[in-house]
Amino acid sequence: MVEMTPQVLGYMAGFLTTVAFVPQVLHVFRTRSTKDVSLGMFLLFSSGVALWLVYGVWISSWPVIWTNVVTLALSLCVLWAKWKWR
Amino acid sequence: MVEMTPQVLGYMAGFLTTVAFVPQVLHVFRTRSTKDVSLGMFLLFSSGVALWLVYGVWISSWPVIWTNVVTLALSLCVLWAKWKWR
Numbered sequence: 103m104v105e106m107t108p109q110v111l112g113y114m115a116g117f118l119t120t121v122a123f124v125p126q127v128l129h130v131f132r133t134r135s136t137k138d139v140s141l142g143m144f145l146l147f148s149s150g151v152a153l154w155l156v157y158g159v160w161i162s163s164w165p166v167i168w169t170n171v172v173t174l175a176l177s178l179c180v181l182w183a184k185w186k187w188r
Numbered sequence: 189m190v191e192m193t194p195q196v197l198g199y200m201a202g203f204l205t206t207v208a209f210v211p212q213v214l215h216v217f218r219t220r221s222t223k224d225v226s227l228g229m230f231l232l233f234s235s236g237v238a239l240w241l242v243y244g245v246w247i248s249s250w251p252v253i254w255t256n257v258v259t260l261a262l263s264l265c266v267l268w269a270k271w272k273w274r
Binding site for chain 1: 194197198200201202203204205206207208209210211212214215216219221222223224225226227228229230231232233235236237239240242243246247
């Protein structure tokens with residue numbers, strides 16, 4: 103049994119907010135429809151995640167780097183789908 | 189001029205990934221259409237943000253608490269819209 107510490111909780115939270123984008127990516131690639139997905143949201147979100155990535159590199163935090171690399175990749179997939187299937 | 193430190197960068201990143209949800213909320217409330225928005229994404233994301241909020245309270249970090257209170261409220265607005273305008 104893993105003891106619940108703030109760090110374990112942080113990893114659980116980071117895991118959830120990262121994998122959350124998987125069903126959205128699958129959804130737009132399956133339906134090829136992105137009408138209801140906000141372009142503004144994914145532009146702002148991808149920019150923010152890119153800054154989080156720079157932040158992670160700056161403070162040398164591998165958990166911050168890895169979760170944001172994955173989230174950025176997923177977010178860019180949604181942006182690409184939005185551009186392709188407007 | 190604000191000196192660029194990891195903390196300033198973190199605030200900029202947090203600001204972007206939080207306000208990103210504003211255009212998505214406006215979009216679904218204006219169109220009343222949520223077909224392309226993934227329910228799974230917003231369920232997982234809201235759960236993750238709720239854990240980030242608990243994490244913020246646990247480590248007594250006001251920036252973590254506030255950004256996640258706002259993000260959770262916006263994410264729950266999208267979930268509510270998804271439930272109402274299926």
